[in-house]
Amino acid sequence: MATAPALRLAGVSVRGPASGLGREREAPCGAARPGLQCWRRRGLVLRCQSGAVATTLKKGEEASSSLESSAAEAARDRATGFTVVMKFGGSSVATAERMKEVADLVLSFPEETPVVVLSAMGKTTNNLLLAGEKAVSCGAPKASEIEELAVIKELHLRTIDELGLDESIVSGFLDELEQLLKGVAMMKELTLRTRDYLVSFGECMSTRIFAAHLNKLGKKARQYDAFDLGFITTDDFTNADILEATYPAVAKRLHGDWIDDPAIPIVTGFLGKGWKSCAVTTLGRGGSDLTATTIGKALGLREIQVWKDVDGVLTCDPNIYANAVPVPYLTFDEAAELAYFGAQVLHPQSMRPAREGGIPVRVKNSYNRHAPGTVITKTRDMRKSILTSIVLKSNITMLDIVSTRMLGQYGFLAKVFSIFEDLGISVDSVATSEVSISLTLDPSKLWSRELIQQELDNVVEELEKIAVVHLLQHRSIISLIGNVQRSSLILEKAFNVLRRNGVNVQMISQGASKVNISLVVHDSEAKQCVQALHSAFFENGFLSEVEEADLAQNGSPVPVNSNGALYGN
Numbered sequence: 001m002a003t004a005p006a007l008r009l010a011g012v013s014v015r016g017p018a019s020g021l022g023r024e025r026e027a028p029c030g031a032a033r034p035g036l037q038c039w040r041r042r043g044l045v046l047r048c049q050s051g052a053v054a055t056t057l058k059k060g061e062e063a064s065s066s067l068e069s070s071a072a073e074a075a076r077d078r079a080t081g082f083t084v085v086m087k088f089g090g091s092s093v094a095t096a097e098r099m100k101e102v103a104d105l106v107l108s109f110p111e112e113t114p115v116v117v118l119s120a121m122g123k124t125t126n127n128l129l130l131a132g133e134k135a136v137s138c139g140a141p142k143a144s145e146i147e148e149l150a151v152i153k154e155l156h157l158r159t160i161d162e163l164g165l166d167e168s169i170v171s172g173f174l175d176e177l178e179q180l181l182k183g184v185a186m187m188k189e190l191t192l193r194t195r196d197y198l199v200s201f202g203e204c205m206s207t208r209i210f211a212a213h214l215n216k217l218g219k220k221a222r223q224y225d226a227f228d229l230g231f232i233t234t235d236d237f238t239n240a241d242i243l244e245a246t247y248p249a250v251a252k253r254l255h256g257d258w259i260d261d262p263a264i265p266i267v268t269g270f271l272g273k274g275w276k277s278c279a280v281t282t283l284g285r286g287g288s289d290l291t292a293t294t295i296g297k298a299l300g301l302r303e304i305q306v307w308k309d310v311d312g313v314l315t316c317d318p319n320i321y322a323n324a325v326p327v328p329y330l331t332f333d334e335a336a337e338l339a340y341f342g343a344q345v346l347h348p349q350s351m352r353p354a355r356e357g358g359i360p361v362r363v364k365n366s367y368n369r370h371a372p373g374t375v376i377t378k379t380r381d382m383r384k385s386i387l388t389s390i391v392l393k394s395n396i397t398m399l400d401i402v403s404t405r406m407l408g409q410y411g412f413l414a415k416v417f418s419i420f421e422d423l424g425i426s427v428d429s430v431a432t433s434e435v436s437i438s439l440t441l442d443p444s445k446l447w448s449r450e451l452i453q454q455e456l457d458n459v460v461e462e463l464e465k466i467a468v469v470h471l472l473q474h475r476s477i478i479s480l481i482g483n484v485q486r487s488s489l490i491l492e493k494a495f496n497v498l499r500r501n502g503v504n505v506q507m508i509s510q511g512a513s514k515v516n517i518s519l520v521v522h523d524s525e526a527k528q529c530v531q532a533l534h535s536a537f538f539e540n541g542f543l544s545e546v547e548e549a550d551l552a553q554n555g556s557p558v559p560v561n562s563n564g565a566l567y568g569n
Ligand SMILES: Nc1ncnc2c1ncn2[C@@H]1O[C@H](COP(=O)(O)OP(=O)(O)O)[C@@H](O)[C@H]1O
Pocket: 088, 089, 090, 091, 092, 119, 286, 307, 308, 309, 310, 312, 313, 314, 315, 316, 317, 318, 319, 342, 343, 344, 345, 346, 389
């Protein structure tokens, strides 16, 4: 969670630049759509400071220094009684049929008072991005003819039609989207800020359609744009971090509205509002998971449910290997590592609020609602756990950096990493000796191909001032998520498999993580490796053999907790 110097607002202490204090002025936020533009909505005032944080304040309300909710607020929070957040991804709400199914699913839990978070319908985010890229070069007169724009229009209008809703729910957005693409075409430029604004149309439309559908079914629902609800982020367009001020702001608004007029909140996933720019930001691809866990923590809910199109977190990506099976239990650490190292199923940052709030996350299948799914909690019984899941992250760049100085020179590592810091490039895995470092970078974090090459050229140029550098592209990281306390066993088995398949591992990193061993191989060998590793670990009775051997040797399976520490120590 990113933070900045403290600033006090609205009954809570939030973070903001000291220089902005006391210089509040009322002016519209950056973006053009209603709701971002205006300062006063439904008795709430959105106040931005020059270069300071935006949050929601009751009209005329004084800032207070108290971090604690008052007793009255706590009692009110209990009275509203939200119990779960239910997040549905694009695959769950891809069509009108799916919207109906999801509405039925939400209503099939009458004992719950849910907050619903939705992603954009189907592939809408991808289509918006493609449309934006095409607009840059197609010329203004052709912008209206961009194929993806037609696909987006057709999908949303058809859905409205099939659900028997009023076209006006989306027509304004579709018109504005077309205007925006024309603007991009005229400017021949798509900034990251505009890109975020562009993709926000997906979630803004899906949530409005779904809320209208629930209302039509007679279940009162209220649509919220996250940037209007209190999701305050850094201004890192396309990959913003949620700021602490979000939690009290979101809780206050949702509870307040519920007290005034109870209705199921339907919230846009993925979106936020930059604390300086006041413009729409996005939380990185798949960011609706993070929206859901943030709401879970903000409201102190019993459970966070993330509904997907698979039976939970699987032992590997089913697109790589169809024999993948669901993993029933995970710890937050395992899930975070799995997501960070490439399992598309969860957003890498999404476990943090759940972990901080101590709220279990349940990953379920909206296409198969009775499947048990995966439950993610702080700790779990690791006694029988060896390997949980295998994750593949392809198209990784690896750098071998060898110092040009002699052995024993201090400061080499510091110099290397300061170069990455200066260039704002994040490093995934690292292996070091005294005079050399091997590390991997993740180009997928950058959305533009040209930028990747330029960034790589810059980093190599800087590093060559102090070292001999070999840039190795088209590499993959295979991450073995599991019980690192059993690392020798895992590695023995893994290397056996890799040797049999004629694969040479180019880098290995176990590091500080207690749940992950990373192996770097060439891209061309990676999928085959994952498949071979999966069958060796999960399909041939290996895990039960180990369990039996443990029992024979120790009288019980090796007892360790989720941190890899021996039980009883
Ligand atoms: N280890 C894994 N377990 C489950 N799904 C995975 C895994 N790795 C990759 N996936 C992919 O993630 C997809 C679900 O994530 P995502 O597309 O973000 O869902 P949604 O859009 O519903 O939120 C699955 O359809 C599957 O193809």
